[in-house]
Amino acid sequence: MTYDYHGHWEAYTGHNSPLYRSSVDSGSHIHHNINSSVAHWLALGAPVEKLLLGFPTYGRTYRLSSAADSLGAPANGPADAGPYTRTSGFWAYYEICHFIGSATIEWISEQEVPYATYGSSWVGFDDKRSYSSKVQWMNANNLGGAHVWTLDMDDFGGYFCSDGPYPLINHLRMSMGNKVSQSVSVRVCKNINTEVNSN
Template identity: 55%
Template sequence: MQDFAMKYWRDQGTPVEKLRMGFATYGRTFRLASGDSGVGAPTSGPASAGPFTREAGFWSYYEICTFLQGATVKWIDDQKVPYATKGQDWVGFDNKESFTNKVNYLKENKFGGAFIWALDLDDFAGQFCGQGNYPLIGHLRSLLDTEFLPPNTTNVPYETTKTASTAQSTRPHVVPTAPSGAEFCKGRPEGIYANPADPMTFIQCANGRTFVQRCPTGTVFNPNCLCCDWPKN
């Protein structure tokens, strides 16, 4: 689909140097409706929401890495991307190999560059995939050979309310120092929690570890949406 869109705008006269190819650090998921698990298999809807992104049919790359343990991974030749199945769950996603294929296509057609959706969906802290921090984005940077670097952060969780049309993101920024109260997440399920000590921060629990993260200036954590929001008057 992306290939078709790029060709369409190029053929309509858009200068190729103004076209940017999208690179996804997430995957789309489905619930299989039969024993068939190949491309085009019947489905009954989206797979269950991930523990962090909490949106049915959508998993971040770091959630996919967890799913891949014990899953069957196959390759879609015509699209040059992988997919994986485990039980009744099916996920299509990108990995380093598919990123390499896309960058080769980008360079062959002399497109202007790449954009990523989104920074915080990659394995930003290197805790889930065993490939270091920002494995996909770092690989993309090396393929493009540019000066682009991921932000100097260690944990940027996914925000559950996304507004793609807004110019500014309310995704939280990370507190750069080690959090206090490191025992908070012991015995708790993975996820995002309000910080009772500071409404301008929140707590992310991952693998039993506690990460305190700060909302952007002027916003506070809203437990109803599990996101940073403008304070209500």
């Protein structure tokens, strides 16, 4: 699970699934990122080929509490629940696609992930660019493959993101060298995670 590193339970904005630490991280938060988590498992002796990198198809939201809107900006709880998931604190990727139509999108270069703001709403999420960065990192570190949480939070019908069905998952498959078909062929694990082997 290389996601849920940050969320509305914190008093400052932070990205859900950053690849690396940021300059605003301090204390134990310096380890709330993919690079640090995987390094920890490897240091404990986990076989690298058994580690699968988690790719979220959702983002974590915040309600900004000042005019600041960058990473590490003061926040007070979650943004409004999404119209479909109806759960405070996160939006499915298809809800994010609707939001970013009117939002300002920024790239966190030191963490290789995007966030978007509109009014007092802030969401840290993944897109094709961040997926590509994570696949490159995963391959460079010889991990066993990838898993996705979760199928139904990608734009499964292709109606919201103007990019066809399953835009994130299909991009992940292509980035890993797999062909994309109309139906996403995946193996669903017991916990509903989707495993996409790199072999």
